[in-house]
Amino acid sequence: MTRSPHPRSSAAPSPASDDVPAVAIDGLIKRYGELVAVDGLSLTVPRGEILGLLGPNGSGKTTTISCLLSLLSYDAGQVRVLGKPMTPTSYALKRRVGLVPQEVAVLDELTVRENVDAFCALYVTDRTARHELVEEAIAFVGLEKFARFRPAKLSGGLLRRLNIACGIAHRPELVIFDEPTVAVDPQSRNAILEGISRLNEQGATIIYTSHYMEEVEQLCDRVVIMDAGRQVAAGTPRELTAMIGTGDRVNAELLAPETHGEVFLERLRRLEHVRSASIDSEGLLAVECRPGSHNLSDILSVLSEAGVTVGRVTSQPPTLNDVFLEITGRALRDEAA
Ligand SMILES: Nc1ncnc2c1ncn2[C@@H]1O[C@H](COP(=O)(O)OP(=O)(O)OP(=O)(O)O)[C@@H](O)[C@H]1O
Numbered sequence: 001m002t003r004s005p006h007p008r009s010s011a012a013p014s015p016a017s018d019d020v021p022a023v024a025i026d027g028l029i030k031r032y033g034e035l036v037a038v039d040g041l042s043l044t045v046p047r048g049e050i051l052g053l054l055g056p057n058g059s060g061k062t063t064t065i066s067c068l069l070s071l072l073s074y075d076a077g078q079v080r081v082l083g084k085p086m087t088p089t090s091y092a093l094k095r096r097v098g099l100v101p102q103e104v105a106v107l108d109e110l111t112v113r114e115n116v117d118a119f120c121a122l123y124v125t126d127r128t129a130r131h132e133l134v135e136e137a138i139a140f141v142g143l144e145k146f147a148r149f150r151p152a153k154l155s156g157g158l159l160r161r162l163n164i165a166c167g168i169a170h171r172p173e174l175v176i177f178d179e180p181t182v183a184v185d186p187q188s189r190n191a192i193l194e195g196i197s198r199l200n201e202q203g204a205t206i207i208y209t210s211h212y213m214e215e216v217e218q219l220c221d222r223v224v225i226m227d228a229g230r231q232v233a234a235g236t237p238r239e240l241t242a243m244i245g246t247g248d249r250v251n252a253e254l255l256a257p258e259t260h261g262e263v264f265l266e267r268l269r270r271l272e273h274v275r276s277a278s279i280d281s282e283g284l285l286a287v288e289c290r291p292g293s294h295n296l297s298d299i300l301s302v303l304s305e306a307g308v309t310v311g312r313v314t315s316q317p318p319t320l321n322d323v324f325l326e327i328t329g330r331a332l333r334d335e336a337a
Helices: 015-019 061-068 112-120 127-140 156-168 186-201 213-219 237-242 263-270 296-305 320-328
Strands: 023-032 035-045 050-054 076-081 097-100 174-178 205-210 222-227 230-235 249-254 274-279 284-289 310-316
Touching: 023 061, 035 061, 035 076, 035 230, 050 061, 050 186, 050 213, 061 076, 061 174, 061 205, 097 156, 112 127, 112 156, 127 156, 156 174, 156 186, 174 186, 186 205, 186 213, 205 213, 213 320, 222 237, 222 320, 230 237, 230 320, 237 320, 249 296, 263 274, 263 296, 296 310
Parallel strands: 050 205, 050 222, 097 174, 174 205
Antiparallel strands: 023 035, 023 076, 222 230, 249 284, 249 310, 274 284
């Protein structure tokens, strides 16, 4: 997705309407029988933002999106999109929003071009205008060479790109991506993330749901972390990682780990900036530091004094997974396939 630029969203916000958030959700509750899938969620997305909704499978992201678009009824709460209440029959409002759903939703009997045209026709009736929009959307996702192909001939990554073209061809002001990179090869994944950034640069507000914290960290201005239908934390990736008690993680590959006792681990744990130290079954030493500065040389000195020889040493700043772990006691990845 690196070809011709997609022009600014057709109804780019006027300066006056910039004050109206793209999305305002207040006290949303959605139950499926006994199960509370969304539990009192409130969320505001200012215009121009890329908001990441991050949470493990089943945390309520898709249900939130479906309620937001009035594709599902809900039990309590209010939803306003681009300043207006969203209802099942808000057709004019829906024209200003694009959804790229989690499951690829295209028509098998139509070609790539016909698919994009069919989705665009839901919102744009004028054929000439639509022709231009369709060609732009196909170029935007880099599918020009495949325009005459049917979906069955496309790889998983290309199918995802077609799914995106179908969701954005009508140039929506707000675009919602629901886990668009699941089961996608790295090249297509990068192309998708790049394309989303470009859409945002051209004026679209983005909501991006994912259980891949790396993508959310890379792409999003602000992140809302969900668990069991609730918002458990919100902020920029930097704010979120700064608010927890975990600092950098130092990992060191221990050579002949079986020859070392536990004594040096105890010494490491006594260092002022060390929060925890452990060795996994493969002989990898993991030292979790406290936030702020830490002294790698202290750690290496303890190892050297104890006669421990190390291979590769790495140091990583805290991630959104650490944030999730600290708040919920579970890792995002445990539940995310
Ligand atoms: N139609 C439904 N009927 C009953 N329960 C449902 C239905 N859809 C979703 N759920 C349940 O609601 C909860 C939230 O699901 P939802 O799909 O919104 O989560 P998610 O964070 O989007 O996860 P995923 O990435 O797996 O889709 C889960 O426990 C799920 O099993």
